[in-house]
Amino acid sequence: MKKEWMLCDLHIHTDFSDGTMPLDRVVDLFGSNGFDVISITDHILDSVTMRYCRQRDIDPLVVLRENFYDYLGALWKEARRAWEQYHMLLIPGVEVTNNSAGYHIIANDIKNYVDPGMPVEDIVREIHRQEAIAVAAHPHRGSIEGSGELMHLWDNHERFATLFDAWEVGNGDDLFNAVGLKKFNYIANSDFHEKEHLYSWKTILRCEKNVESVKAEIRKNSVVSIYLFRQDKEIPRKSMDQFELHRLLGTERDILYGNRHTYP
Numbered sequence: 001m002k003k004e005w006m007l008c009d010l011h012i013h014t015d016f017s018d019g020t021m022p023l024d025r026v027v028d029l030f031g032s033n034g035f036d037v038i039s040i041t042d043h044i045l046d047s048v049t050m051r052y053c054r055q056r057d058i059d060p061l062v063v064l065r066e067n068f069y070d071y072l073g074a075l076w077k078e079a080r081r082a083w084e085q086y087h088m089l090l091i092p093g094v095e096v097t098n099n100s101a102g103y104h105i106i107a108n109d110i111k112n113y114v115d116p117g118m119p120v121e122d123i124v125r126e127i128h129r130q131e132a133i134a135v136a137a138h139p140h141r142g143s144i145e146g147s148g149e150l151m152h153l154w155d156n157h158e159r160f161a162t163l164f165d166a167w168e169v170g171n172g173d174d175l176f177n178a179v180g181l182k183k184f185n186y187i188a189n190s191d192f193h194e195k196e197h198l199y200s201w202k203t204i205l206r207c208e209k210n211v212e213s214v215k216a217e218i219r220k221n222s223v224v225s226i227y228l229f230r231q232d233k234e235i236p237r238k239s240m241d242q243f244e245l246h247r248l249l250g251t252e253r254d255i256l257y258g259n260r261h262t263y264p
């Protein structure tokens, strides 16, 4: 299969957790907007935060351990429809959410439940054992209302630097310069919770349109672009092909300045 530029969003919530839209409508929204690859990543939650919610009669709005395979089954069913109707890959995922210790980890292509209460290293080891991708979610965000500080991954970034397959350098409308400065592997995602969140940071990968190729490209992280998806703006696939040609044929200088002949 030929390598192509893939418009990807690998961090998306539905009303299986705290998203506002049902799964089928999320698939239709991304499919009709020309996405090549999406990953649905609803929250699973650590037991300490779960207990806190239950004691206060708060609905935690997460996928429960006992409902996990119903959730996965629904994703597989929609993955089939997404492919048949839109030629779009849907990769089943979760956001491993530990609000008591302050970290969120995205797992793309997950097959079994992962206990969010485990230490970070153990969670990532389990994600990798399932041959899924582990991504540090919004690592540099200060706080999210009601969930306390979520800085554990960044506070320990030297220790976790190469543990993850990638770090989110963009999430929603936010960019985390620090991730770029550290030269960590990166991707960018919407953290989609509602329709307006479609317009946000995305990842563009050059790979084949299958799950293994997408995962391999994220791990390798050599040709990754981030793209701010906005309403009524064309995705510049044609100029990306020209860019690729320059990358293959040109010098580093050509890559930096494209085909303009007036170098500064």
Ligand SMILES: [Zn+2]
Pocket (backbone or CB within 6 Å): 095, 104, 137, 138
């Ligand atoms: Zn999160």
Ligand SMILES: [Zn+2]
Pocket (backbone or CB within 6 Å): 011, 013, 095, 191, 192
């Ligand atoms: Zn999220």
